[in-house]
Amino acid sequence: MNAIEVKNLKKSFGDLQAVDSVNFAAAQGEILSLLGPNGAGKSTAISMLAGLLVPDGGSATLMGHSVTADPQAAKASLGVVPQDIALYPDLSARENLVFWGKMYGLRGAALNQRVDKVLEIIGLSERQKDRIGKFSGGMKRRVNIGAALLHKPDVVIMDEPTVGIDPQSRRHILDNVKALNKQGMTVLYTTHYMEEAAELSDHIAIMDQGKVIAFGTHAELIKLVGEQTRIDLTLNTESTVIFDAWRNTQGVSRIDAENGTVTLLVDDSNLVLPRLFEAAAQANVRITSVDIQEPNLESVFLHLTGRALRD
Amino acid sequence: MTILDIALKDLLRSFRSAFAVGMMIIAPLFLVGLIYLSIGGGADSASSLPGINVGVVNADTISANSPLEHPLGDNIRSIFFDESVASWITANDYADETSARAALDTQEIGVAVIIPSAFSDSFFAGDDAVQILIISDPTLTFAPQITENMVRAVLDGAAGGGIAIQALIERQDVVDPAQLSFALETYSAWFINFQRDLFHNPAEAALVMVAPSADNETEAPLQKMLGLMTAGQMVFFAFFTGAYSMMSILRENEEGTLARMFTMPIQRTSILAGKFLAVFLSVLVQGIVLVVASHYAFGVNWGAPLPVLLALLGQVIAATGLGIFLISFVKTTQQAGPVLGGGLTALGMLGGLFTANIAMPEAFTMMANFTPQGWVIKTWKLVLAGQPLAELWYPFAVMLLVGVLMFAFGARNFGKRFV
Numbered sequence: 235m236n237a238i239e240v241k242n243l244k245k246s247f248g249d250l251q252a253v254d255s256v257n258f259a260a261a262q263g264e265i266l267s268l269l270g271p272n273g274a275g276k277s278t279a280i281s282m283l284a285g286l287l288v289p290d291g292g293s294a295t296l297m298g299h300s301v302t303a304d305p306q307a308a309k310a311s312l313g314v315v316p317q318d319i320a321l322y323p324d325l326s327a328r329e330n331l332v333f334w335g336k337m338y339g340l341r342g343a344a345l346n347q348r349v350d351k352v353l354e355i356i357g358l359s360e361r362q363k364d365r366i367g368k369f370s371g372g373m374k375r376r377v378n379i380g381a382a383l384l385h386k387p388d389v390v391i392m393d394e395p396t397v398g399i400d401p402q403s404r405r406h407i408l409d410n411v412k413a414l415n416k417q418g419m420t421v422l423y424t425t426h427y428m429e430e431a432a433e434l435s436d437h438i439a440i441m442d443q444g445k446v447i448a449f450g451t452h453a454e455l456i457k458l459v460g461e462q463t464r465i466d467l468t469l470n471t472e473s474t475v476i477f478d479a480w481r482n483t484q485g486v487s488r489i490d491a492e493n494g495t496v497t498l499l500v501d502d503s504n505l506v507l508p509r510l511f512e513a514a515a516q517a518n519v520r521i522t523s524v525d526i527q528e529p530n531l532e533s534v535f536l537h538l539t540g541r542a543l544r545d
Numbered sequence: 546m547t548i549l550d551i552a553l554k555d556l557l558r559s560f561r562s563a564f565a566v567g568m569m570i571i572a573p574l575f576l577v578g579l580i581y582l583s584i585g586g587g588a589d590s591a592s593s594l595p596g597i598n599v600g601v602v603n604a605d606t607i608s609a610n611s612p613l614e615h616p617l618g619d620n621i622r623s624i625f626f627d628e629s630v631a632s633w634i635t636a637n638d639y640a641d642e643t644s645a646r647a648a649l650d651t652q653e654i655g656v657a658v659i660i661p662s663a664f665s666d667s668f669f670a671g672d673d674a675v676q677i678l679i680i681s682d683p684t685l686t687f688a689p690q691i692t693e694n695m696v697r698a699v700l701d702g703a704a705g706g707g708i709a710i711q712a713l714i715e716r717q718d719v720v721d722p723a724q725l726s727f728a729l730e731t732y733s734a735w736f737i738n739f740q741r742d743l744f745h746n747p748a749e750a751a752l753v754m755v756a757p758s759a760d761n762e763t764e765a766p767l768q769k770m771l772g773l774m775t776a777g778q779m780v781f782f783a784f785f786t787g788a789y790s791m792m793s794i795l796r797e798n799e800e801g802t803l804a805r806m807f808t809m810p811i812q813r814t815s816i817l818a819g820k821f822l823a824v825f826l827s828v829l830v831q832g833i834v835l836v837v838a839s840h841y842a843f844g845v846n847w848g849a850p851l852p853v854l855l856a857l858l859g860q861v862i863a864a865t866g867l868g869i870f871l872i873s874f875v876k877t878t879q880q881a882g883p884v885l886g887g888g889l890t891a892l893g894m895l896g897g898l899f900t901a902n903i904a905m906p907e908a909f910t911m912m913a914n915f916t917p918q919g920w921v922i923k924t925w926k927l928v929l930a931g932q933p934l935a936e937l938w939y940p941f942a943v944m945l946l947v948g949v950l951m952f953a954f955g956a957r958n959f960g961k962r963f964v
């Protein structure tokens with residue numbers, strides 16, 4: 235049995251098909267990332283898994299429980315970390331966790347032990363009596379995660395848990411995710427940071443405009459771009475005359491220009507770069523900066539959509 | 546259990562919020578405090594009224610052919626010795642005017658009531674040469690007035706009885722003097738009983754006393770006024786609290802905590818029930834705090850415990866119902882501002898909350914009946930006037946009905962929206 239199984243899931247808002255026949259699955263004990271730009275439909279897909287939105291079609295199960303037919307059982311096996319902080323700012327970290335624990339049916343000594351444990355996991359035992367309102371963004375994010383772990387769920391869904399925080403808190407969160415996963419929790423992790431997806435995931439589903447446009451392990455996805463390297467260049471001119479020459483250069487498979495940056499996909503940068511400089515010199519164009527990126531998820535996304543993952 | 550947890554969490558948040566506590570408890574108490582100071586700090590207030598010491602000289606007798614069985618003087622004397630006033634009037638008999646005056650001089654008594662002999666006969670003969678004399682310690686204001694009023698009440702009763710008998714005689718329905726005497730006794734007994742009801746506490750007695758003319762007001766009616774104004778403030782803020790507490794569901798919707806609850810293995814109806822319970826408990830706690838605090842801080846005399854509880858319960862039900870009803874039409878906390886500010890103030894004015902101590906024109910009083918606030922303040926007026934439980938069931942039933950109906954509508958709206 236897969237811990238998470240999503241089949242042909244659909245949701246539209248008016249004319250907008252926010253989630254369009256989406257399929258993905260995560261085996262038990264796996265980390266699955268949903269990687270996609272803003273508006274890709276990640277949160278919408280997750281909301282249906284969490285029982286917040288009713289799907290227009292398709293099915294979704296958590297630990298074998300249908301989220302529509304048996305929502306209580308599905309929810310009992312699930313912890314959700316919402317994209318935006320969802321805590322009571324006027325209550326302390328501990329009071330928040332105690333309340334959410336009660337909502338999961340925990341009581342008495344078991345509840346207190348679990349709250350202690352979660353405070354330890356998120357590294358906030360020292361600050362447990364302080365009100366959430368006084369916390370930094372990163373600390374809030376950690377409590378936001380802690381609230382989803384109280385009942386030791388089989389599956390945790392995290393919706394962009396590292397958005398807008400300092401590197402230290404981010405590191406802490408990523409390490410937490412890995413540690414929780416080691417203990418057997420299945421994690422569905424959404425992000426638009428490809429480094430996070432690359433670091434954490436067993437499988438990655440790349441989403442764009444409501445669709446899963448690619449699914450596989452990190453290595454499988456990289457293969458999609460054929461091990462190509464990405465080169466970002468800036469020029470001393472806005473003229474595009476040089477593009478035709480470059481496009482015909484041997485080893486260049488693609489060229490795009492956006493916001494003054496020219497992006498090329500090439501087979502081997504060591505061979506291709508001298509040719510690019512040579513063509514530029516001939517056309518009297520100066521290259522003012524060069525950035526070489528070995529194949530990564532960013533280039534996969536670019537390859538599949540023609541757009542950058544980050545806008 | 547989950548329902549209670551949600552409600553208690555809401556209460557905790559409310560009582561941690563300076564704004565909520567300010568609007569629920571501090572503001573009404575502060576306003577009552579201002580009123581209290583403006584009417585003289587409740588000096589000589591009803592609750593702290595010193596007892597009145599009355600000396601009675603009853604020399605009244607009746608002639609053999611009088612229709613009365615007992616002299617009127619006996620009735621007057623007995624009203625000061627009645628157990629219904631024993632808590633605040635201490636009465637003593639004196640043999641004659643001289644000994645009573647001596648007792649006044651030594652401040653043994655504050656007021657002396659001297660009923661001359663043959664008073665009854667001359668009273669019924671319409672002869673006002675023979676009069677009851679009320680002498681008092683010149684430093685006292687309240688005691689002599691109330692004493693005079695009590696004497697007058699008995700005499701009015703007797704006079705009324707006299708008029709009734711006169712009418713009977715003229716119609717020649719009753720000719721038997723024995724029957725006449727019986728009718729008169731029955732009438733005056735009824736009247737004295739009626740008065741006794743009014744006199745069960747000094748504030749009541751004072752109110753009766755000044756009701757006809759405004760220019761001899763005393764502290765006790767001011768105390769009465771304080772009670773009415775406090776009730777008005779309390780009712781206004783109770784309704785505010787009802788709507789404000791319900792607003793927390795909009796806030797939770799915006800904070801994302803409502804959505805988080807929805808991801809947890811709890812029925813959505815339980816979540817709503819918890820939010821509703823929080824509103825009820827907030828208004829209840831607020832009402833209890835205000836009633837108790839205004840009593841101890843400003844000497845507001847709310848009256849007997851059971852009627853107070855009934856009025857309070859009605860207030861809580863009505864304010865909870867209206868709060869849930871109103872907020873169920875509001876989408877965001879921003880929209881809720883005008884509803885709380887404007888809507889509740891308008892309803893409060895229509896309901897007569899800010900004019901609770903003033904006699905308003907008929908049309909205005911009628912309008913109040915179309916607001917929940919109007920019924921709540923109406924109930925408090927009855928309670929403050931010392932009305933027994935029996936008089937409160939009707940307005941209570943109205944509050945209950947209105948509250949439950951509004952709750953049902955509001956809950957249905959919320960159900961459509963969130964379940």
Ligand SMILES: Nc1ncnc2c1ncn2[C@@H]1O[C@H](COP(=O)(O)OP(=O)(O)OP(=O)(O)O)[C@@H](O)[C@H]1O
Binds near residue numbers: 247250275
């Ligand atoms: N309640 C809603 N009503 C209307 N449109 C919505 C609603 N929720 C989401 N959308 C739209 O659906 C699309 C997908 O949104 P969604 O929040 O799922 O994206 P996302 O991948 O989570 O993006 P982000 O990275 O910005 O969080 C967007 O175009 C969004 O505007």
Ligand SMILES: [Mg+2]
Binds near residue numbers: 393
């Ligand atoms: Mg999102």
